[in-house]
Amino acid sequence: MPGKAVVVTDSTASLPPSVAEARGIVVVPLQVVIGATVHDEGPGGATPAMVAEALKEFRPVSTSRPSPALLLEVYEKAAADGATEILSVHLSADMSGTHESAQLAAREATVPVTVVDTRQVGVATGYAALTAADVLDAGGSVSEAAEAARARAADATALFYVDTLEYLRRGGRIGAAAALLGGALSVKPLLKIADGRVANLERVRTTSRALSRLEDLVVEAAGDRPAELCVSHLANPDRAGALAERLGARLAANLQGREVWCGELGAVLGAHVGPGMVAACVAPLPG
DSSP: OTTEEEEEEEGGGOOOHHHHHHHTOEEEOOEEEETTEEEEBSTTSBOHHHHHHHHHTTOOEEEEOOOHHHHHHHHHHHHHTTEEEEEEEESOTTTOSHHHHHHHHHHHOSSOEEEEEOSOOTHHHHHHHHHHHHHHHTTOOHHHHHHHHHHHHHHOEEEEEOSOSHHHHHTTSSOHHHHHHHHHTTOEEEEEEETTEEEEEEEESSHHHHHHHHHHHHHHHHTTSOEEEEEEESSOHHHHHHHHHHHHHHTHHHHTTOOOEEEEOOHHHHHHHOTTOEEEEEEEOOO
8 A cells, every 4th residue: 555554474473364464464474394395384385284294293393484585575565565664573583583584674675664573472473463553554653553563462471281392392492401391290381472482381280270270371361451362273173172162251351242263373383382282362452
C-alpha cells in the first residue's frame, strides 16, 4: 500500500498465512535442514510432521536463520511496492541469529527499517507483530508500533511441556547438566521463555500432572485481563486439543469470544523441542 509502513516478521511467529495476508504482514521463512536437505519453513516447505519423523528416526535436524541478503530482498520488495518504512519484528536474539540478519539488512535498505527483538519465540512474537500492525493501521508511527510490539511481547507468557530435554540440549537451547538432571529423575519438565531464553520452570512426575500444572499456570498468568490464547504441539494433537478446550472454558471471561488458536508448532521450533511437546501462550491485550 503506497505511503505506508509495512510489518515484516519471521516464520517462527506462527501466524496463520491467512491472518498475515489479511493484515499485510510479510513473513520471512527460517530454514530446516533434515539430513543434507534444506527446506524453507512454511507452506510447500518443511512441515512439523517431517521434523517429528526425522527426530524419531534420529536423523540429523538443524535450523538456519534467514540470511541478511534474503531479508534485504524482502525489504527492497516492500519498498518497491510503496512502503516508506519497515518494522521488522523477530524472535529472541538469544535464540536465533534472525535479529542480527535483520539489523545487517536494515543498514543496506533504501527505506528506514526498525528492527524489534521481541525476546520471545513462537506465537508471542506473532501477537507482537499483530499489535504493531494495529498501531500502524490506527495511524501511529513506526516508533510507536515498535514500542507497542515490545510491550505486548513482554506481557505475554509462553509456557511449555516437553517429553524430554534431549532435543533442547542437542540444539544448545538448554544446558547439558539440566538435560541430564531431567533424564536422571525421570521427570516431565515444564519450561518457560524468560528474558529471551528457555528457562526451567518446574519438574513434575507425570505427563498428566505436568499438563494440569501448565493449565493452572496459564490461568494464573492471564489474571483478569482481556487476552488472546494459543495452544500448540508437536505430534501431540489429542493432549493439545484437550488443553485448549479446558483453557478456553476457564479463560472465557478473558477471551471475550476470541477464538483459541490451537495447532501444530512450526517446523523450526519443533526441531528444538521434539515430538510430544505441548505449549500455551497467553498474551494480554494492550491497554
